[in-house]
Amino acid sequence: MEFNATEHQHIRYNPLRGDWVLISPHRLQRPWSGKVDSLQEELLENDPKNPLSPGATRPNGAVNPHYESTYVFNNDFPALLQEVPEPDVDSGDPLFKIAGAKGSCRVLCFHPKSNITIPLMTVQEIKRIIDKWCEELQELGKHFTWVQIFENKGDQMGCSNPHPHCQIWSSSFLPNEPKLKDSNQKAYWQKYKSVMLLDYINRELERKERLVEFNDSWVCLVPYWAIWPFETMLLPRRHILRLTDLTEDERISLADIMKKLTIRYDNLFCTSFPYSMGWHGAPTGSLTSEDNSHWQLHAIYYPPLLRSATIRKFMVGYEMLAQPQRDLTAEQAADRLRSVSLTHYKFQS
Amino acid sequence: MEFNATEHQHIRYNPLRGDWVLISPHRLQRPWSGKVDSLQEELLENDPKNPLSPGATRPNGAVNPHYESTYVFNNDFPALLQEVPEPDVDSGDPLFKIAGAKGSCRVLCFHPKSNITIPLMTVQEIKRIIDKWCEELQELGKHFTWVQIFENKGDQMGCSNPHPHCQIWSSSFLPNEPKLKDSNQKAYWQKYKSVMLLDYINRELERKERLVEFNDSWVCLVPYWAIWPFETMLLPRRHILRLTDLTEDERISLADIMKKLTIRYDNLFCTSFPYSMGWHGAPTGSLTSEDNSHWQLHAIYYPPLLRSATIRKFMVGYEMLAQPQRDLTAEQAADRLRSVSLTHYKFQS
Ligand SMILES: O=P(O)(O)O[C@H]1O[C@H](CO)[C@@H](O)[C@H](O)[C@H]1O
Ligand SMILES: O=P(O)(O)O[C@H]1O[C@H](CO)[C@@H](O)[C@H](O)[C@H]1O
Numbered sequence: 001m002e003f004n005a006t007e008h009q010h011i012r013y014n015p016l017r018g019d020w021v022l023i024s025p026h027r028l029q030r031p032w033s034g035k036v037d038s039l040q041e042e043l044l045e046n047d048p049k050n051p052l053s054p055g056a057t058r059p060n061g062a063v064n065p066h067y068e069s070t071y072v073f074n075n076d077f078p079a080l081l082q083e084v085p086e087p088d089v090d091s092g093d094p095l096f097k098i099a100g101a102k103g104s105c106r107v108l109c110f111h112p113k114s115n116i117t118i119p120l121m122t123v124q125e126i127k128r129i130i131d132k133w134c135e136e137l138q139e140l141g142k143h144f145t146w147v148q149i150f151e152n153k154g155d156q157m158g159c160s161n162p163h164p165h166c167q168i169w170s171s172s173f174l175p176n177e178p179k180l181k182d183s184n185q186k187a188y189w190q191k192y193k194s195v196m197l198l199d200y201i202n203r204e205l206e207r208k209e210r211l212v213e214f215n216d217s218w219v220c221l222v223p224y225w226a227i228w229p230f231e232t233m234l235l236p237r238r239h240i241l242r243l244t245d246l247t248e249d250e251r252i253s254l255a256d257i258m259k260k261l262t263i264r265y266d267n268l269f270c271t272s273f274p275y276s277m278g279w280h281g282a283p284t285g286s287l288t289s290e291d292n293s294h295w296q297l298h299a300i301y302y303p304p305l306l307r308s309a310t311i312r313k314f315m316v317g318y319e320m321l322a323q324p325q326r327d328l329t330a331e332q333a334a335d336r337l338r339s340v341s342l343t344h345y346k347f348q349s
Numbered sequence: 350m351e352f353n354a355t356e357h358q359h360i361r362y363n364p365l366r367g368d369w370v371l372i373s374p375h376r377l378q379r380p381w382s383g384k385v386d387s388l389q390e391e392l393l394e395n396d397p398k399n400p401l402s403p404g405a406t407r408p409n410g411a412v413n414p415h416y417e418s419t420y421v422f423n424n425d426f427p428a429l430l431q432e433v434p435e436p437d438v439d440s441g442d443p444l445f446k447i448a449g450a451k452g453s454c455r456v457l458c459f460h461p462k463s464n465i466t467i468p469l470m471t472v473q474e475i476k477r478i479i480d481k482w483c484e485e486l487q488e489l490g491k492h493f494t495w496v497q498i499f500e501n502k503g504d505q506m507g508c509s510n511p512h513p514h515c516q517i518w519s520s521s522f523l524p525n526e527p528k529l530k531d532s533n534q535k536a537y538w539q540k541y542k543s544v545m546l547l548d549y550i551n552r553e554l555e556r557k558e559r560l561v562e563f564n565d566s567w568v569c570l571v572p573y574w575a576i577w578p579f580e581t582m583l584l585p586r587r588h589i590l591r592l593t594d595l596t597e598d599e600r601i602s603l604a605d606i607m608k609k610l611t612i613r614y615d616n617l618f619c620t621s622f623p624y625s626m627g628w629h630g631a632p633t634g635s636l637t638s639e640d641n642s643h644w645q646l647h648a649i650y651y652p653p654l655l656r657s658a659t660i661r662k663f664m665v666g667y668e669m670l671a672q673p674q675r676d677l678t679a680e681q682a683a684d685r686l687r688s689v690s691l692t693h694y695k696f697q698s
Contacts (some may be wrong), residue, residue, distance in 0.1 A: 030426030077379030158663020312508020
């Protein structure tokens with residue numbers, strides 16, 4: 001028998017993280033009697049009790065303005081504070097290493113309505129979110145080494161409030177994930193004298209089998225090494241280090257491709273598709289002035305659903321202790337995402 | 350103000366993985382309006398429809414024997430098969446690296462009763478599970494480079510069948526996690542001429558603040574660099590490379606400490622405590638004959654609960670894209686685990 005990646009188990013390498021994923025396409029047939037999630041409730045358009053709504057009072061007593069577009073504020077219960085005492089200098093014990101951490105956590109409300117999501121917004125509304133991302137990165141990037149913009153969407157992804165919003169956590173340290181990507185992209189750059197992710201996009205645009213959407217400035221694809229069933233990556237087609245380097249036109253076409261991708265997501269299982277997404281680009285703060293040419297800006301979407309709106313892929317046991325495992329191949333996932341309609345299911349008759 | 354690890358955010362280094370965790374102890378006060386899980390249903394002692402029960406018919410038509418202790422069989426829907434075609438030799442493209450993967454997946458039923466769990470078993474019953482682990486490792490370790498023994502417990506941990514069981518996935522490749530631990534333990538061994546985890550245990554036995562349980566042969570502690578709220582590590586006190594090297598007495602005292610740890614877990618939130626747990630020791634197969642002296646056997650427990658039986662810690666957004674974050678410190682977690690009773694809540698009057 002000849003090897004066929006759509007049928008036969010194999011492992012694939014993730015050059016950005018320097019590790020591997022196990023692909024077992026034959027495993028989709030397995031019966032499921034595990035956890036079935038309940039569907040999320042429909043939300044009110046304006047829930048004055050939701051602490052993220054315009055005019056609402058937050059748990060700490062602060063009152064939101066009656067905002068009409070986006071709204072940014074400092075998280076009332078931040079995981080990272082700006083002013084904290086730092087631990088003493090290193091004891092030198094390699095088994096008990098500790099270091100100081102400073103930072104800030106902000107919340108960015110996407111829209112005044114509680115029951116709207118990106119696929120249901122206009123391109124102009126999405127563009128305003130992108131503009132805010134750029135503004136925040138511009139400001140926070142002056143002070144912090146890393147500014148992590150991320151959105152947790154849906155209660156299956158641990159989102160603690162359903163009002164459409166993202167978070168921006170900045171830190172004085174370079175976190176694990178960007179550190180890993182920094183060193184792998186740098187090694188590639190030194191070895192091949194070109195940008196890893198630009199080489200990657202070019203090959204994917206030729207091969208086409210993992211593409212989901214593209215336009216003049218952006219590509220959206222299921223990476224060859226994807227872990228989550230419908231994981232995607234969104235990248236600018238030209239060499240761009242950070243969100244703040246995007247032109248006005250590139251921001252508009254980013255809004256457009258984000259809308260299309262998330263409509264495809266929602267249509268896949270006819271549900272408001274949960275995910276964690278976020279942006280990775282060249283570091284900021286004191287690292288801004290270093291040579292970061294090996295970096296290419298990209299967004300990653302990690303959606304948990306596998307079989308339906310209520311059946312997730314669980315990254316547990318083997319995945320936590322040994323190595324991520326996926327059931328369908330990246331090519332199959334891209335194919336399914338391409339095959340759904342670009343009209344949102346709520347507007348289909 | 351002086352730095353106090355119980356109050357002030359900081360980062361800690363994990364020498365086994367070579368990465369960092371963010372600790373934000375002040376964050377426990379944050380209100381929660383996110384996902385609240387439903388409680389797992391009480392199970393029947395003997396559910397003949399459960400495919401893991403003695404005498405039951407499995408989805409593929411196989412019939413289980415009327416087993417009275419443990420029972421091992423090959424997974425009917427394995428993620429790893431033993432006989433599969435392999436991909437062609439490496440194309441040399443660093444962005445599309447693929448490799449063959451062979452393996453096997455077994456299921457080990459712990460007990461004939463569906464409604465029993467490790468904390469409710471006798472030490473003798475747990476000892477029989479440990480004996481099976483050793484037998485399986487002995488046999489599978491002849492053929493495979495890595496034998497991953499792991500238990501997913503509870504539907505919150507994606508366990509697809511509530512009958513008490515674990516899984517044993519063997520592979521021709523060394524997966525990411527053990528590969529990382531192998532190289533970090535080896536580097537320590539080369540630099541300090543001693544075993545990382547033995548040095549670690551000795552320091553923890555002196556400091557005591559992270560200990561949960563110990564006896565003559567074993568230590569159970571919340572590692573300094575723990576990620577999950579109540580994560581623990583279970584290690585033999587003498588230098589042991591693999592489960593198969595344990596003496597008869599060490600297996601009995603392992604059964605005893607496993608029972609104590611899991612009773613503490615259940616008592617913490619008065620619930621059958623969910624977790625993924627598994628064993629890491631020196632590699633096997635063709636790697637058995639290499640110098641593995643830098644390895645120390647250990648089990649890891651990753652439980653998801655944070656606040657109660659129904660409120661989990663979600664490792665999403667920031668954790669997936671940047672770095673793991675925890676709310677309470679390792680010392681606080683150990684303290685809480687030490688402070689609960691050693692009588693299981695079901696037997697308390
Ligand atoms: O084998 P099970 O219990 O059906 O499945 C569970 O454990 C596996 C190994 O950790 C995971 O790959 C699955 O996602 C999870 O649902
Ligand atoms: O900030 P939230 O939405 O309350 O909390 C959520 O996102 C955070 C950042 O990814 C995580 O640390 C929390 O575990 C998760 O529940």
